[in-house]
Amino acid sequence: PSSDRPRSITILGATGSIGRSTLALVAEAPELYRVEAVTAWQRADELAAVARSCSAKLAVIGDERCYPALKERLAGTRIEVAAGMDALVEAAERPAEWVMAAIVGAAGLRPTLAAVRRGAMVALANKECLVCAGALLMREVARHEAVLLPVDSEHNAIWQALAGSERSAVRRLILTASGGPFRRWSLEAMAKATPEQAVSHPNWSMGAKISVDSATMMNKGLEIIEAHHLFGVPEEAIEVVVHPQSIVHSLVSFKDGSLLAQLGEPDMRIPIAYTLGWPARLATTAPELDLCARSGLDFEPPDLERFPALRLARLALRQGGAAPTILNAANEVAVAAFLARRIGFLGIARTVGQVLERLAGAVVDDLDAVVAYDAEARRMAAAVVATIEGCGPS
Numbered sequence: 001p002s003s004d005r006p007r008s009i010t011i012l013g014a015t016g017s018i019g020r021s022t023l024a025l026v027a028e029a030p031e032l033y034r035v036e037a038v039t040a041w042q043r044a045d046e047l048a049a050v051a052r053s054c055s056a057k058l059a060v061i062g063d064e065r066c067y068p069a070l071k072e073r074l075a076g077t078r079i080e081v082a083a084g085m086d087a088l089v090e091a092a093e094r095p096a097e098w099v100m101a102a103i104v105g106a107a108g109l110r111p112t113l114a115a116v117r118r119g120a121m122v123a124l125a126n127k128e129c130l131v132c133a134g135a136l137l138m139r140e141v142a143r144h145e146a147v148l149l150p151v152d153s154e155h156n157a158i159w160q161a162l163a164g165s166e167r168s169a170v171r172r173l174i175l176t177a178s179g180g181p182f183r184r185w186s187l188e189a190m191a192k193a194t195p196e197q198a199v200s201h202p203n204w205s206m207g208a209k210i211s212v213d214s215a216t217m218m219n220k221g222l223e224i225i226e227a228h229h230l231f232g233v234p235e236e237a238i239e240v241v242v243h244p245q246s247i248v249h250s251l252v253s254f255k256d257g258s259l260l261a262q263l264g265e266p267d268m269r270i271p272i273a274y275t276l277g278w279p280a281r282l283a284t285t286a287p288e289l290d291l292c293a294r295s296g297l298d299f300e301p302p303d304l305e306r307f308p309a310l311r312l313a314r315l316a317l318r319q320g321g322a323a324p325t326i327l328n329a330a331n332e333v334a335v336a337a338f339l340a341r342r343i344g345f346l347g348i349a350r351t352v353g354q355v356l357e358r359l360a361g362a363v364v365d366d367l368d369a370v371v372a373y374d375a376e377a378r379r380m381a382a383a384v385v386a387t388i389e390g391c392g393p394s
């Protein structure tokens with residue numbers, strides 16, 4: 001963007017961790033942007049404050065019960081107000097050049113698809129979209145000449161490292177993982193882990209769902225699937241390396257033996273800025289990495305015994321068809337059950353594994369099938385949760 005022609009932008013999931021980091025960048029140079037729409041699920045107060053501070057034209061709340069509160073908080077302003085799932089989709093359809101897709105979970109699929117279908121630049125944080133409907137989403141991106149800009153720090157790093165090189169030169173992608181808060185915990189200790197322990201991530205401050213995914217390492221599993229769709233690389237050429245400092249955000253290994261990486265402080269404003277300014281680079285106040293102040297960078301292979309979610313995600317990607325849709329839906333239900341203290345930490349991967357096994361062989365070819373398998377997997381996961389809850393730490 002340039003100041004003579006501000007970039008029009010929409011932020012889906014504006015009250016979340018990614019949404020707020022995006023708005024912080026916008027606030028650093030407000031003359032470069034014009035905010036079309038901002039959305040949230042429930043917190044009307046926060047959404048109203050966000051909409052006022054960035055002078056959005058439209059504020060949409062997903063949960064219709066929160067509509068009166070939002071309307072009241074924005075009374076007397078020129079900000080339009082709407083509510084409900086269809087209104088979220090309409091927010092994405094409004095003519096913004098650039099859309100941040102930062103809703104959490106498969107709930108973000110329809111709004112993200114709506115932005116893609118009008119050929120927008122879509123900054124994609126919502127990785128569950130790609131896991132749940134990767135082939136479909138990529139097909140729509142190509143058909144409508146939309147531009148997908150990867151926000152997830154690992155994929156943003158790979159995208160930067162890939163710049164200018166032909167795909168046939170790539171040997172493999174190396175995703176770095178922090179290992180989460182339980183990197184050194186025994187299985188016995190993990191069985192008793194509480195939601196508070198699971199969401200206190202050592203390096204990043206993020207929403208609750210992705211924080212739990214980080215603790216189970218399902219997050220890295222979802223990211224393998226995300227990388228497969230974004231970069232067209234097969235599962236076996238996507239490696240995961242645990243790197244506890246979260247400084248090297250991922251790497252590309254080329255056939256000549258070169259490894260290219262992107263480094264930086266663990267601050268999501270950096271990858272978001274790369275998508276927000278793209279194809280230009282923005283000046284930001286994000287901290288620059290002080291190499292000499294860092295005592296060392298460590299790398300180690302992941303432990304698949306303690307982190308079975310990684311294995312399940314690879315299995316789902318190899319199986320293809322509806323397996324990734326099912327993996328994602330079952331994981332969303334299991335994470336919610338863990339956060340509600342209905343099942344233990346190890347019950348998350350156990351639930352996902354059982355649902356994946358029971359629904360093996362399912363195929364998806366269109367959005368209706370994706371939605372149907374997503375719903376079926378959620379029902380089955382709820383049933384599995386009911387069988388393992390109350391069995392003590394599982």
Ligand code: NAD
Pocket residue numbers: 012013014015016017018019039040041042043062088101102103104105107108125126127128151152153204205206207208209210268
């Ligand atoms: P968050 O929980 O902090 O925020 C989620 C946002 O989505 C909120 O604005 C919330 O109101 C909205 N939302 C929640 N449920 C919704 C629903 N059913 N319908 C519509 N809107 C809904 O989450 P976050 O940490 O900002 O993560 C957002 C997405 O970005 C996730 O897919 C996550 O995996 C991805 N991501 C996040 C980070 C990070 O650092 N936080 C890094 C990489 C990727």
Ligand code: MG
Pocket residue numbers: 152153154223
């Ligand atoms: Mg990531």
